[in-house]
Amino acid sequence: MSWVLGVDSGGSGLRFALGSTAPDGTAGVTTVAATASAEPLRTGPSGIDAGQLLARLLPAVDTLLAQAGVNTNTNTDVEAGSGPGVLSAVAIGAAGMATLGDGLRAELPAALAHSLGVRRLVLAADAVTAYAGALGQRPGAVVAAGTGMIALGTDLTGWRRADGWGHLLGDCGGGAWIGRAGLEAAMRAHDGRRGGSPALLSRMEEVFGPAPELPGLLYPRTDRPAVLASFAPEVARCAAGDPIAAGIVSTAARHIAEAAAAVCPPSGACEVALTGGLFGLGDPLLAPLRAELAGQLPHATTVSAAADPLGGALLIAGALAGDTLRLPHDARLLNVLTEQDG
CATH class of the missing domain: 3.30.420.40 (ATPase, nucleotide binding domain)
Known part of the structure; x- marks a missing residue:
């Protein structure tokens, strides 16, 4: 089992969901725990505030792992993918990502690699996570x-x-x-x-x-x-x-x-x-x-629609973890910013 994180950021605040998936990604993603923060993210000269997102995301990950009963303090858990570096993939969908996401694209990959050991990250427009939630990875329109x-x-x-x-x-x-x-x-x-x-x-x-x-x-x-x-x-x-x-x-x-x-x-x-x-x-x-x-x-x-945008973010994270992401990569709409695990 591997753990993946989906994030949905919009005008009503942030929502986070922790999911579990089989290593090969064939079984889809099961939502294990969820939490939310009501305050929307700020925007500034470089767009969406990456520091504020990180400040909300890190405590949310701790909360979700605790809700899931994951012990992050043992070597056994680390080797199993359940401790520091537990998250196999993270997908963040945000309103305004296409036009206001420069700060996130510049800062989050290194910050999440350093703080959580995340090596696979997607930053997506909220319309893309809405698409993934609604139709999955098949062609169509949302x-x-x-x-x-x-x-x-x-x-x-x-x-x-x-x-x-x-x-x-x-x-x-x-x-x-x-x-x-x-x-x-x-x-x-x-x-x-x-x-x-x-x-x-x-x-x-x-x-x-x-x-x-x-x-x-x-x-x-x-x-x-x-x-x-x-x-x-x-x-x-x-x-x-x-x-x-x-x-x-x-x-x-x-x-x-x-x-x-x-x-x-x-x-x-x-x-x-x-x-x-x-x-x-x-x-x-x-x-x-x-x-x-x-x-x-x-x-x-x-x-x-099969699921909402948070479910779409979780689906994208699970597909990325299992090397099954088929939705088109795009510099602003669906940007894969980290290297795949070798």
């Missing part, structure tokens, strides 16, 4: 949607990406996009402009207070995308009886389907998996999305 929205597809020779550009430049159809559109419709109703929704105005004032105060509440916030996304469920609830809200959700469905269509492998059938909290909105979003996918991707089959 749409990961929560506050933001990104689509990722592969034919196992390379990656195709659509959107995921943040709430100012894209993330079209994601939670922040839906929430912002709903709040705009509410403000239009407050002003008496066309396209306004009295139903959304009523919900906005119940959630945020009087309409004229909303800009002062929203614009100073550093977590604006999350605040915008918090209104998406209200838009979905109003969609059943309000044509403006229904139009917002239908447009979101079209955007999501367009992103999926852009990344599906161009030849043959394509599996499309939907993962992320946005799809918890249920039928107000899923019904128009199913219709859009059928129209834009008639050759595709929508499937349920």
